Amino acid sequence: FDKDLYEGNDLAGVVTGLAWTPVGGDILFIETNLSKGKGVLTLSGQLGDVMKESAVTALSYLKSHADEIGIDYRVFSQYDLHIHVPQGAVPKDGPSAGITMLVSMASIFTQRKIKKDLAMTGEITLRGKVLPVGGIKEKILAAKRANIKDIIMCYKNQKDVEEIGEEYTKGLTFHYVNYVEEVIEVALLEEKVKKPIVFTFTEDKKDC
Amino acid sequence: FDKDLYEGNDLAGVVTGLAWTPVGGDILFIETNLSKGKGVLTLSGQLGDVMKESAVTALSYLKSHADEIGIDYRVFSQYDLHIHVPQGAVPKDGPSAGITMLVSMASIFTQRKIKKDLAMTGEITLRGKVLPVGGIKEKILAAKRANIKDIIMCYKNQKDVEEIGEEYTKGLTFHYVNYVEEVIEVALLEEKVKKPIVFTFTEDKKDC
Amino acid sequence: FDKDLYEGNDLAGVVTGLAWTPVGGDILFIETNLSKGKGVLTLSGQLGDVMKESAVTALSYLKSHADEIGIDYRVFSQYDLHIHVPQGAVPKDGPSAGITMLVSMASIFTQRKIKKDLAMTGEITLRGKVLPVGGIKEKILAAKRANIKDIIMCYKNQKDVEEIGEEYTKGLTFHYVNYVEEVIEVALLEEKVKKPIVFTFTEDKKDC
Amino acid sequence: FDKDLYEGNDLAGVVTGLAWTPVGGDILFIETNLSKGKGVLTLSGQLGDVMKESAVTALSYLKSHADEIGIDYRVFSQYDLHIHVPQGAVPKDGPSAGITMLVSMASIFTQRKIKKDLAMTGEITLRGKVLPVGGIKEKILAAKRANIKDIIMCYKNQKDVEEIGEEYTKGLTFHYVNYVEEVIEVALLEEKVKKPIVFTFTEDKKDC
Amino acid sequence: FDKDLYEGNDLAGVVTGLAWTPVGGDILFIETNLSKGKGVLTLSGQLGDVMKESAVTALSYLKSHADEIGIDYRVFSQYDLHIHVPQGAVPKDGPSAGITMLVSMASIFTQRKIKKDLAMTGEITLRGKVLPVGGIKEKILAAKRANIKDIIMCYKNQKDVEEIGEEYTKGLTFHYVNYVEEVIEVALLEEKVKKPIVFTFTEDKKDC
Amino acid sequence: FDKDLYEGNDLAGVVTGLAWTPVGGDILFIETNLSKGKGVLTLSGQLGDVMKESAVTALSYLKSHADEIGIDYRVFSQYDLHIHVPQGAVPKDGPSAGITMLVSMASIFTQRKIKKDLAMTGEITLRGKVLPVGGIKEKILAAKRANIKDIIMCYKNQKDVEEIGEEYTKGLTFHYVNYVEEVIEVALLEEKVKKPIVFTFTEDKKDC
Numbered sequence A, B, C, D, E, F: 001f002d003k004d005l006y007e008g009n010d011l012a013g014v015v016t017g018l019a020w021t022p023v024g025g026d027i028l029f030i031e032t033n034l035s036k037g038k039g040v041l042t043l044s045g046q047l048g049d050v051m052k053e054s055a056v057t058a059l060s061y062l063k064s065h066a067d068e069i070g071i072d073y074r075v076f077s078q079y080d081l082h083i084h085v086p087q088g089a090v091p092k093d094g095p096s097a098g099i100t101m102l103v104s105m106a107s108i109f110t111q112r113k114i115k116k117d118l119a120m121t122g123e124i125t126l127r128g129k130v131l132p133v134g135g136i137k138e139k140i141l142a143a144k145r146a147n148i149k150d151i152i153m154c155y156k157n158q159k160d161v162e163e164i165g166e167e168y169t170k171g172l173t174f175h176y177v178n179y180v181e182e183v184i185e186v187a188l189l190e191e192k193v194k195k196p197i198v199f200t201f202t203e204d205k206k207d208c
C-alpha cells in the first residue's frame, strides 16, 4: 500500500475505506461499476476469500432490502456489477471492508453521492449488523493523514477510539453504528452524482 | 470467536447455534436471507466442507417436506437463498450446526418467528434424524453466559448433560429430540415476524 | 464410525450398508431423497472419489433399466436426487457401498419398501455385475451386533463367509448374488412405503 | 487387478481389453451404457487423464464417422453415454485401451454384438490410426489365461508377438490392424444383441 | 523476452506496451481480436492473475463508458473478444499493462488507428484513474531501442523520468496522464484502420 | 516420442509439425476433426497450457479471417472441433506448433488438401505474425529422416538454418514466412480432399 489521499465524492460507487497493513494504516478505495448485462458479479484487485464473501454478503443484503433503499430490483438481473479495489497487484483480505463495499454498491445502484471527506471500516453480516474490526489506531492515523473528516465504525470500536490520545482524533467526527441502515443514513447523500446512469430495463424477463 | 450474547428473535432466519472452539464454547448466529432469483444457494462465513454439506442436506430435507412445513415450493426456484455465519473471518466447520441451519431456513421460508432465548446444536441427516454432537459441556456454559434459556439437542446427548453439575444447567430447559420435525415444533413459533416478506411468484415455469 | 443399530424400513431410500473401518466393521445408512427439480444429483457425507463414482454408476444403471424396474423415466429429469451418508464428518470411500446406493435409489424412485433387517455390501459395475469386496469378517460381526438378519453380497465372497466360524454367522441369512437384478429382487419389497411420494410430471420437455 | 476370465458377448457395449500391470497382464472390461439425455459423457473407474482423453478421442472419431458405421447421429445429443471400467477402486491410465473403448461405444451405439472370445489392445488417434502399445507379452499371457481366442492389435506390435515363444501364442489368433475401421470390421458382428435398445428421437432440435 | 522493435500501426487492436523484466526493459505487444460470438472473453499469452484482472477491469470500464468512446454496446454481447500477448511461452504478470490493454480494446471496438510510434505503461482502476508503475528507467531505455517516439504514463511517474539523464530521454515525448480518457485522447486517432470490421448485429436479444 | 515417418496428405486436418525433444527432433502429427455440434473445442494429447493457448489463438485468428480464407462462419458455432496430437501418453507443450495447428484447422474447415511432403514449425500470434522457435537443427534432421521435402518456418529462423552444414539441408526446400497468410498460401492446396465433408447448416441461430 502506498499512502493515498482522499479524492472527492464526484463519482457514484467510489468509497473510501480504512485498511490495516503490516506497515501501518492506509485508506483504500472501493470502486464499483455497472454495465448492461445479466447480473454477473465481478470482483478484482487480488481480493482474498473473506473479502469476496463480504462483497457477496453486502450484495445479498442490498437485494433483500432493495425497496427500502430505493433500488429498482431489475438492476440486479439486467446489469453486471464489477467491484475493484486498487492497487491491482496488492493482495487484500479480511471482513473490515464490508460496510465500505456495501455503501459503494448502494451508491452505484441509486446513483446517489457519497458524503464528502468520509471514510469507514466495519464488518457486515447478512442481517445488516455492523461488527467491530481491528487496527483502529492505525486506521485513524491514516484517515487524518489522508484528509478524512468523518469516520463510520461499529459502536463496539468506540472503546478503541477512546484509548487513543485526543491529539490524534482531533478534527475527526466518529459515527458509531450498529446496523447497515445507519451506515447508509450517514454515507449516502440524497443528491445524485452528476450525469447519473439512466437505467433502462427490458420488461421483467419470463423464461419462456 | 469472541463471546457473544443472545440477540432476540425479531428477524426471520436468524437462529442461535452453539459452537465448540479450542478456547471454549460460544454461541454463533446463522443468518439466512432470501431475494428474488433463480434458486441459487450461497454460503458464506468461511464454512468448511462438512458444514456446507450440512446446509445442502438441510435444504434438501426442506424441499422434500415443503408441504408438511408449509413452504410454497416455488420459493426454491424463484428466490435465491444466502446463508451467512458471522464472523466472516473465522473459519467454521463440522456437522453440529445442522439443525440450526435447518431452522434458519425453515424460518426464512415460512417467515415464522423463532422461539425466544433458544439455542441449539445437532447434526441432521437427510431423512430427518438428529444426531448427537460433541463439546456439550462447553456449549452449555456458553449458552448460559449468553443468556440462553432453552436448548435443543439430540436425545443421545442427554447423558452428556447429566454428567454436568446441576449448578451449570440450572435455569436451562433442555429439549431432547430425535427428529427434525421435533426441532421445528420447538423452535418455530406460529407467529410471523414483523413485516414478513410477501412472496410473489410467476406462474410455474415451463421450459417451453 | 460409532457403532449403530438397524433402524427399520419405514422410509423409502434408507438402506443399511456394511462398512469396514480401521477400528472394525460397522453398519452405515444410505439416505436418498427426491425433490422437484431438474435432474441434479447431490452427494454428501464426505464421500471420496471412488464412492462418488459408484453412486453415478448406480444411477446410470437405473436410468438404462428404468422400464424393467418400474421407474417412470421422467423422474430423472424432473426431480433432483440427493444421496447422503451420515455421519457427516466421517470421510467415506471405496466401491463396496455400490449395491447399497443402488437399492437406495431404486427404493426412492419406486417408493417401494426395503426388506426388513437387511444389510448389504458389494461393488457394482455399469452392466449390473456385483463384485466381491473386502472386510467380510468385520462386516458380519458388525451386522450381527446391529441386529441385522439378512445380508446380500457377491457369490465370490461366499468363501470369505465360510472361513468364519459358524458361531459368528448363526442367525444370519446370506443372499449371494452375481447381478444387480438379484439384489433388487431380494431387497425391494412389492409393498410401497407409507405416504409414498405421488410423482407429478410436466409433459415431456421439448427444447422448443 | 484380480485376474479375470472372459465373460461372453451377450451385452452391447461390454468389450474385453488387455492391460499391463506391475504384477503382470490382465484382462479388463470396458462397459458402456446409454440412457435418454442430452449428450452428456460420464467416465468412471478411476481413469487417468490419458485414458479419459482416449475415450473422448474415440467418441469424436465415431461422431465424425457415424454414417459409415451406421450410427444415427441424433444419439449423440439425445442420449447420455457412460463408460465405466471396473474395478472401481483400481486406478487405470494409459492410451492402450483406445480401441477397446471405441469398440465398446460403437457396439452400444449400433447395438451390434461383439465377436466372441475376443480381446484387444491399441492406442487410437483422432484420424483413426491404431498405434502400438507396450506390455504385449504380459497381455498375451493374460489373454490365454482368461480364455481369449482372438486378439486385435497394431501391425507394429507384430514383432513383439513374434519374440514370444510359440507355446505361449498357440491357440490365439492375432488380428493386426492399422486403422480403426479394420478393428470394427473384426470386432463388431452384424448381429444385434438380444433385446437391443430401440432408440427414440425427438425431431432434430432447433434452438428456436 | 527477446528485444523487439516497434512494428507500426496498421492494425486495429495492436498496441505497444512497456515491460520490466529481470534482464531489462522491453516492449511488448497487446493484440486484440473480435469475432462474431456471444460476448466471451479469452485471454492468452501465459498471463498471471493480476494481469487478467487488469484486462477484465479495462473491459468493464469500456462497457460503462461505451457511449462516450463511440462503441456500439451490442458488440459486447454479440462478438467474442480475444486478447493475446506474445510471446506465448513467456509468463507475464502485473498491472502495468492496464492502459495498454484498454487502448487495444478501445481500438478494436472502434476500429480506430493507434497513434504511430507510441508506447505506454500504467495501471488502470475501474473508475478510470491511471496509477504509476515501476521500472520506468528500464522501460524508457527499451522504448528508445525499439524506435518509440511517444510514451504515455501516469503523472506520478514524471519524477522517475526526471531522475534519468537527458541523454536517455532525448527524442522521446512524454504524455503524462491521470485518467483513462486522456490516454484514449492521445492514443486513438480519429482515422479508422484500413478495411475496418463492419460490425453486424442482430436485433437486441430478448430472452424469449 | 518414437521417430515417425511422413504419412501423406490424404486427409483433411492432418498436418506434420516438427518437434524438439530432449532426445532429438521428431515430427509430430496434428489431427483435427469436425462433427455436428455447438462450437465446442476439445484438445487432447496431453497438451500443456502454452500449447493449448496456441490452439485457441489459431482458432481466433481463423474466426476473424474466415472470409478471406473461405470458411463459412457458421461452422464455428454449428460444428464441434477436436484437435488431437498423438501419441496420447506423451506430454507436449510450447508455442512452436502454432502454425501447424492453424493449418490443420484451416484444412478441416475448408476441406482443402495439405501440400505433400511438407512440415512446419513456428509460433503464431493473434494478429497473424509468425515468430521464430528453437531447436531448428534437431528439427531439420528429424524432417529429413522422416522424408519431408518442404519446411515452413519464420524468416527469423533463417539464420539458424544457415548455421547448419549444407549436407544436412540438401534436398529440403525452406519456405520462410512472416505472416500466417503466407503459411496458408504455401501449405493449403486449392484441391479438396477425397470425400470432403459436405457441411450442412441450420439457418443462423436466433436466441428467440
Ligand SMILES: [Ca+2]
Residues within 6 Å of the ligand: A001, A002, A003, A004, A026, A027, A028
Ligand atoms: Ca495505498
Ligand SMILES: [Ca+2]
Residues within 6 Å of the ligand: A093, A094, A095, A096, A097, A133, A134
Ligand atoms: Ca480486516
Ligand SMILES: [Ca+2]
Residues within 6 Å of the ligand: B001, B002, B003, B004, B026, B027, B028
Ligand atoms: Ca463469537
Ligand SMILES: [Ca+2]
Residues within 6 Å of the ligand: B093, B094, B095, B096, B097, B133, B134
Ligand atoms: Ca461439530
Ligand SMILES: [Ca+2]
Residues within 6 Å of the ligand: C001, C002, C003, C004, C026, C027, C028
Ligand atoms: Ca456408525
Ligand SMILES: [Ca+2]
Residues within 6 Å of the ligand: C093, C094, C095, C096, C097, C133, C134
Ligand atoms: Ca470398500
Ligand SMILES: [Ca+2]
Residues within 6 Å of the ligand: D001, D002, D003, D004, D026, D027, D028
Ligand atoms: Ca482384474
Ligand SMILES: [Ca+2]
Residues within 6 Å of the ligand: D093, D094, D095, D096, D097, D133, D134
Ligand atoms: Ca498403456
Ligand SMILES: [Ca+2]
Residues within 6 Å of the ligand: E001, E002, E003, E004, E026, E027, E028
Ligand atoms: Ca520481447
Ligand SMILES: [Ca+2]
Residues within 6 Å of the ligand: E093, E094, E095, E096, E097, E133, E134
Ligand atoms: Ca507491473
Ligand SMILES: [Ca+2]
Residues within 6 Å of the ligand: F001, F002, F003, F004, F026, F027, F028
Ligand atoms: Ca514420434
Ligand SMILES: [Ca+2]
Residues within 6 Å of the ligand: F093, F094, F095, F096, F097, F133, F134
Ligand atoms: Ca516450442
